[in-house]
Amino acid sequence: MIKQTPFKVFIVLLTCLASGAAVSQTRIEIPFPDIGEYKTVTADLHMHTVFSDGKVWPTVRVKEAWRNGLDIISITDHLEYLPYKDDVLPKFNRPYEIARSEADKMGLMLIHGAEITRDEPHGHFNAIFLSDCLPLDTPNQKDAVKAAFDQGAFLWWNHPEWKRKDGKAWCEIQQEYLDLGWMHGLEVINGNSYYVNAHQWALDHNLTLMANTDVHDPIDEVYDYASGEHRTMTLIFAKEPTQEAVKEALLQRRTVAFGMNMLIGREEWLRPLIEKSIVVENPDIRLAGKTPAYVALRNGCAASFDLKLEEHTGGITATENLSVPAGKTVAMRVQGDGNTPQGAAPVELTYAVTNALLAPGTPLKIKFALNASFSQ
Incomplete structure (x- = not known):
């Protein structure tokens, strides 16, 4: 065994700590x-x-998001489900x-939010752009949603088919919220789950398409960035990087859902994004x-196609069939039949x-226009 002096041990530890920080x-x-x-x-x-029921401190969510390349997050802890309340005081703000x-230090936009968590058929609703979470902590589920709406919140139905997978999760309560203007969006991708019926409901009812992680564990235990995975997210097309502009974009349905290397969006946004x-x-x-x-086809974005x-x-x-990986260039083979006039x-x-x-x-279809010079 090779003995090391305390000074050498100190240097090794310092190097490891510095490396970890980097x-x-x-x-x-x-x-x-x-x-x-x-x-x-x-x-x-x-x-x-x-x-609520997550495994990390709020500042950890900020650091994770910054490392993962995000611009905006909202921490949306449950108001009703508090398994750690004996150890962490339930102060919702x-x-x-x-x-x-x-x-603020990391240049990340943080939007004030919460999750209204009720049993089926009501389900879970996220509310963001809140000024105060406390009025949402009320026994009546409709009162909670109205309290968020009265604060000017953007509201959406989370993981609509998480528990009800029979295509019948849309019930009277969702229709009532829609009619009242209390529901603005649907989460069509939650973590690694794509909800087909929710996707169609969002189109049928003109709701904003959303995708989020709903992460509870440390993010690195859920997504393997080293192997090329990315966390689920919503792409938002905003006039400027402010909370007011982001809220306006969400209300105007200028989004594309991005998760599991799927892109889900309306044609007016999805087509130019891919083209x-x-x-x-x-x-x-x-x-x-x-x-x-x-x-040569060069893909300059974070999604593979x-x-x-x-x-x-x-x-x-x-x-x-072509796979065009994110950030890569691939060769598309084009061949004539030999009978085309010169x-x-x-x-x-x-x-x-x-x-x-x-x-x-229904996938998006795109066209590649080429200029060919034919000869025999």
Whole structure:
């Protein structure tokens, strides 16, 4: 055994601590293009701490979010479910108060929120942009939702089919909230669960599409960033990076849900997001007989795309199935049949982005326009 002096041990410990500090402050960016006049910001608006049934302190949620590349979070602890109340005093505004200074230091937007937690058929509702959580702590579930609405909260129904998976979770109470204007959105992705019926309900009732982690454990125990996983989040298209602008964007349904490498959104936002993310590097190609040409597709965003060829110009074949990883460039094979007349002609390829959904089972379709020069 090699003996080490106390000084050497001290140096080793100091090096380890310094190394750990450096790792903990590394941020993984989540690149997505802006759309027109709107800035694309990333948000996780459903998470928990020890002030309800989570496993971490509020400041930890801030640091996790910063490392994971988020721009916005809301800590939404349960008001009614408090398993640690004998050890952590149930002060409903404290998670926000504790986390706020850390969020300010790290340049992270922290929105004041809470989760109204009631049994089925009511279910769980998140309320954000609150000024005070205390009025929501009331026995009557409708009074709690109204108290949030009266504060100007943005409200949505969390994990609608978490317990009821029969497609019948939408009941009279949800319809009543919709009619009253007390429900603005639906969480179509919660953690690693995609709720197909909730997706359709959001479209049918013109509600904002939301995706959040609902994380309780330390985030690194849920998502493996080292292997390329990302946490579930909502992409919000805001006029500027302020709480007022973010709230306006949510109310106007300018969102895309992003989770499990799925993108779910309305076409007016999903199409430009993807079309600005995938760039054709060399649209001008030469096709000599049946000799293939290769077109480079560069993906500049944080989502990987799965493409399936749907339509193509006559006399042309192309790669049937393509995976375009986040931040990577791939080669798409294009080949003529040898019978196309010589000269220049446009070539159009239509692909379905199978992991980008406009509606349940309905993928977005995008076109690649190429300029081909044919020869024998």
